[in-house]
Amino acid sequence: MVVSRSAAVSAIPAGDPARGEGDVPVCDRAYPPSRDRLETMAQRVLSMEKAQRMAEFFSILSDPNRLRLLSLLAEEELCVCDLAAALEMSESAVSHQLRTLRAARLVRYDKRGRRAFYRLDDHHVLDLYRSVEHHLDEPCG
Amino acid sequence: MVVSRSAAVSAIPAGDPARGEGDVPVCDRAYPPSRDRLETMAQRVLSMEKAQRMAEFFSILSDPNRLRLLSLLAEEELCVCDLAAALEMSESAVSHQLRTLRAARLVRYDKRGRRAFYRLDDHHVLDLYRSVEHHLDEPCG
DNA sequence: AAATTATCTGAACACCTGCTCATACTTTAG
DNA sequence: CTAAAGTATGAGCAGGTGTTCAGATAATTT
Structure with a gap:
């Protein structure tokens, strides 16, 4: 894993904005x-x-509903029925999606009484979320 | 768009690692x-x-094959048949996937003779790609 | 010109996904 | 205890996705 890391990273090089779009690399290779x-x-x-x-x-x-769930859980922990009410989804559908998010370790829950309070369990996903949000806000995107 | 930006960004707050995991927010709200x-x-x-x-x-x-296509195109422009050979996919399947990537403006192509040379058309996607790559390399991920 | 090469495209098919519905479980209320 | 609330889960179904296959197009070769 350690050895493969440099190879893995180099598989996708840095943005390299220095190289202009004009100078096309070799284009007529043998086939x-x-x-x-x-x-x-x-x-x-x-x-x-x-x-x-x-x-x-x-x-x-x-999935749009999973993203909406994450957008709410990014603010505060919430129980299934609150999430269902806010997103206008059935509680069953919300529970199924939370199960998926749980399996991916993106959220975790905390049962108190008969309610289950969910919260984010992954800090990376927020950066990703924001990156794409920002990306799609661009005029060219 | 400009007005909505601050609201949109605030929908997902900064990571806020200062707040410890211990002090749970309000948990017994009315229902x-x-x-x-x-x-x-x-x-x-x-x-x-x-x-x-x-x-x-x-x-x-x-999709794993689309990611593999992008990982190759991140290095150099390539034609459909080269990509198909490298990924051991049919040329038709590659062409279909490139069409999808093209529609999303992630790649663009450049036809020379009877060959079509594809290259990346989006610089954001590389950052995203690397973020996730790094994320999944973590021991806890 | 005919044949070949590189690519593209639509149809068809198998597989996957996310929902609803019915049901079960656990905790609180009466 | 019984009833209700909050949640979890499996089955089933509608819709979506990625592949193969057959066929079309355009550029090159013979």
């Missing part, structure tokens, strides 16, 4: 690609296993 | 929630429209 080129690409490409895990994480955030 | 509380939550919750757009964006990144 089919040589074994060397294929091997080079194989080293750069995200492993299937890692891609799978990343995709699963993104898919947790790819 | 059902008062009109005031419901109204407050309604102001904080992500709008359905915005949630929809964010979810669509995340869903673009929620």
